[in-house]
Amino acid sequence: MAANFWTSSHCKQLLDPDEVDVVHPLDRERGITQEEFRLVKIHMSFYIWKLAQQVKVRQRVIATATTYFRRVYTRKSMTEYDPRLVTPTCLYLASKAEESTVQARLLVFYIKKMWPDERYRFEIKDILEMEMKLLEALDYYLVVYHPYRPLLQLLQDANITDLTQCAWGLVNDTYKMDLILIYPPYMIALACIYIASVLKDKDTTAWFEELRADMNVVKNISIEILDFYDTYKIDPQKGLLDEKINPIMNKLPSKA
Amino acid sequence: MRREGFGVARVGGGGLGCVGVGDGGRARQQRWLQQYELVGKIGEGTYGLVFLARTKQHRKSSIAIKKFKQSKEGDGVSPTAIREIMLLREISHENVVKLVNVHINHADMSLYLAFDYAEHDLYEIIRHHREKLNLSINPYTVKSLLWQLLNGLNYLHSNWIIHRDLKPSNILVMGEGEEHGVVKIADFGLARIYQAPLKTLYENGVVVTIWYRAPELLLGAKHYTTAVDMWAVGCIFAELLTLKPLFQGVEVKATPNPFQLDQLDKIFKVLGHPTTEKWPTLVHLPHWANDQQHIQGHKYENTGLHTFVHLAPKSPAFDLLSKMLEYDPRKRITAAQALEHEYFRMDPLPGRNALVPSQPGEKIVNYPGRPVDTTTDFEGTTSIQPPQPPSGNAPPGSVSAQSVAASRAVARQMPAMVGGQRIPAASMAAFNAAAQPGMVGLNPANIPMPRGAAAQQQLRRKDPGVMQNPGYPQQKRRF
Structure with a gap:
């Protein structure tokens, strides 16, 4: 059902943590390690975000696009599905699903403008063909739930709306990881509130206790998020450095 | 896993x-x-x-x-x-x-x-009664169709989905078989999940038929609510009773404009002039506020809805209908409330097979099947020589076997024939077990x-x- 998370396809498709980050055999053959796979996904999350800034879509569309992208690579190889094409196409498809269609030619235009690297360049035709392949790869499940809405409601409920900016930013960063494929969105929201309240020195212990949410899960997600910041220390504007990502991308076949 | x-x-x-x-x-x-x-x-x-x-x-x-x-x-x-x-x-x-x-x-x-596949739809059922039988639809069928339509709509609304394009041709009814006479809501091309802000029809450049469009939309309301679907159900209910569309306005197609004066005129003529006492938010609707001359200036007499639908003003059927056609969307009856209405608790009770009356001895109408153009292949290519009808669906020698697209010229000469002839669908086996699903609690976030x-x-x-x-x-x- 469309508007109840617990009966949604999103809920039913949630994966166990060990099911994500599995390198596809075809990619493994090309020497892609699990760490490199993770880096490509981070890199491409930045790519979606940067492209979305140009075509001006809502945060929700970016989040949906990133979720599609991450779902696709739990099933398909980067060897067969070039991330440099899959990424803008996910944004294209998400813009339709979220009712704010961005034209393919606009995406093609901005890609050309922003990424001089020829291996990132694609034609409209390529995007349209990939759109159909993505629909299949996603098994036509397109409704995605995000932590943003529960975040705002929970912050209000806890009467700590002054944490909104901090927690919202944390939620944005969770899309650099695969959390959206593993946990219910409201749990991700709770973890971001938990971190934000620690960072901003707000005592939310009583509120969390009253919630009776599984605090073990909330804390585990929080640790994963903090670990992520600790491990990668990525420039939030630039993303991964070229010298870090290019050698990995070079292992993948680029378009003929 | x-x-x-x-x-x-x-x-x-x-x-x-x-x-x-x-x-x-x-x-x-x-x-x-x-x-x-x-x-x-x-x-x-x-x-x-x-x-x-x-x-x-x-x-x-x-x-x-x-x-x-x-x-x-x-x-x-x-x-x-x-x-x-x-x-x-x-x-x-x-x-x-x-x-x-x-x-x-x-x-x-x-x-x-x-x-x-569903063999029938309300458009064809109503048309069959109007043009072929010249006989109203029996009360059991009307009530069962309406109940099932509301049941499906209640499910959609409970799941935060607004259909937005309900009309008789989108309400399907199953032909012979295990699900004979079961209603199916179809065509979700315009449907929306409404937890996200909705764009207006105007912004989306979508044109839908205006006869079933709620007055708040015609007056320029920007936000859709489930009440727009309930208005359409009211219009459909009336049409099931009288066999003709309740508000048959002439659409202005020139520009994508939500304001349809003739449609409003048709509504006001039947339901009377809306007032800000009954509908307080009326003053905020763009076309009400802006168009003094046509809308506010003209005074309509309340001629009475009951005379149009031939129902006693005190009957439960009329009470339900008038609650569906309530001007103020916030006061309009919801699908869940409608399912609890007295109308559905009195004889004849609604049943799962809407086409077969629960009362033994009542006349069963054999509705025609859908016309099938057997000359068109999956590519949409129409052959000149129609192949033999492969199913029992198209009566041999019937014009209905011809392509609507290919035979437009023919259709113009014989408009009554195209799609008019059908094979009767014989049917029995009625049972009165109306399935009411337990709904899940609402929680937008x-x-x-x-x-x-x-x-x-x-x-x-x-x-x-x-x-x-x-x-x-x-x-x-x-x-």
């Missing part, structure tokens, strides 16, 4: 999926279609074509296949198709069409949606609040979605 394959039948994937591009894709496309035996074309719209086909497996079941063309050069899969798939993939209810398969043909970039395990439990409760609910995608009719 991957948790997939619920409710809606497994779509695509496996051996059915078609991944190839180019020549190989064409071969696979043939293979996909080969699981079906094409009967013919049954509908046509701006999005593409609708075909009737039969499965070749053990039990030959009928399938309606909706083929979407690429909307425009360079636009990819039409957003309408995307929305329809995305919603149908999430929902499952006895009174909603069932999507059974999706297929993509990479060669010509077309998209096929396969639905369980999907947060388990009110807190506690009990609340979560309730949210987690699975919807008892009924399997095997056939349906068929609707063919667009332009009025």
Whole structure:
């Protein structure tokens, strides 16, 4: 059902943590390690975000696009599905699903403008063909739930709306990881509130206790998020450095 | 472990999926279609074509296949198709069409949606009574159709989905078989999940028929609520009773303009002039506020809805109808409330097979089947020599076997004939077990609040979605 998370396809498709980050055999053959796979996904999350800034879509569309992208690579190889094409196409498809269609030619235009690297360049035709392949790869499940809405409601409920900016930013960063494929969105929201309240020195212990949410899960997600910041220390504007990502991308076949 | 394959039948994937591009894709496309035996074309719209086909497996079941063309050069899969798939993939209810398969043909970039087939729809049922039988629809059938329509709509609304394009041709009714006489709401191309802000029809450049459009939309309301669907149900209820559209306004098609003066005029003539006492938010509606001359200036007498629908003003049927046609969307009856209305608690009680009366001895109407154009193939190509009708669906020698598209000239000469002749569908076996699904609690943010395990439990409760609910995608009719 469309508007109840617990009966949604999103809920039913949630994966166990060990099911994500599995390198596809075809990619493994090309020497892609699990760490490199993770880096490509981070890199491409930045790519979606940067492209979305140009075509001006809502945060929700970016989040949906990133979720599609991450779902696709739990099933398909980067060897067969070039991330440099899959990424803008996910944004294209998400813009339709979220009712704010961005034209393919606009995406093609901005890609050309922003990424001089020829291996990132694609034609409209390529995007349209990939759109159909993505629909299949996603098994036509397109409704995605995000932590943003529960975040705002929970912050209000806890009467700590002054944490909104901090927690919202944390939620944005969770899309650099695969959390959206593993946990219910409201749990991700709770973890971001938990971190934000620690960072901003707000005592939310009583509120969390009253919630009776599984605090073990909330804390585990929080640790994963903090670990992520600790491990990668990525420039939030630039993303991964070229010298870090290019050698990995070079292992993948680029378009003929 | 991957948790997939619920409710809606497994779509695509496996051996059915078609991944190839180019020549190989064409071969696979043939293979996909080969699981079906094409009967013919049954509908046509701006999005593409609708075909009737039969499965070749053990039990030959009928399938309606909706083929979407690429909307425009360079636009990819039409957003309408995307929305329809995305919603149908999430929902499952006895009174909603069932999507059974999706297929993509990479060669010509077309998209096929396969639905369980429904032989009838309210448009054709009403028309049959009006033009062929010259007889009103029996009260049991009207009540059963309405109850099931409301039951499906209550499910959609409980799941934060607004249909937005309810009209008789979108309300399907199953033909002979296990689900005979069961109502299926179809055509979700305009449907919306309304947890996200909705754009107006105007912004989306969508044109839908105006006869079933709620007055708040006609007056320029920017936000859709479930009440717009309930207005349409009211219009459909009246049409089931009288066999003619209640508010038959003439549409101004020139510019995409939500303001339709003639439609409002038709409504006001029947229901009287709306007043700010009865409808306080009226003053905020753009076209009410801006158009003093036409709307506010003209004074309408309340001629009385009951005289139009031939119902006693104190009857429960009339009470329900007038609550559906309440001007103020906030006061308009909801689907859930309507299902509890006294009208449905008195004889004749509504039943699952709407077409077969519960009272023994009552006359059973044999509704004609859908006209099938057997000359058109899956590519939409029409052959000059019509092949032999492969099914018992098209009566031999009937004009209805001809293509609506190809025989437009013929149609102009014999308008009454096209689609007019049908094979009667004999039917028995009625039972009166109206299935009322238990609905899941509403919670737009999907947060388990009110807190506690009990609340979560309730949210987690699975919807008892009924399997095997056939349906068929609707063919667009332009009025």
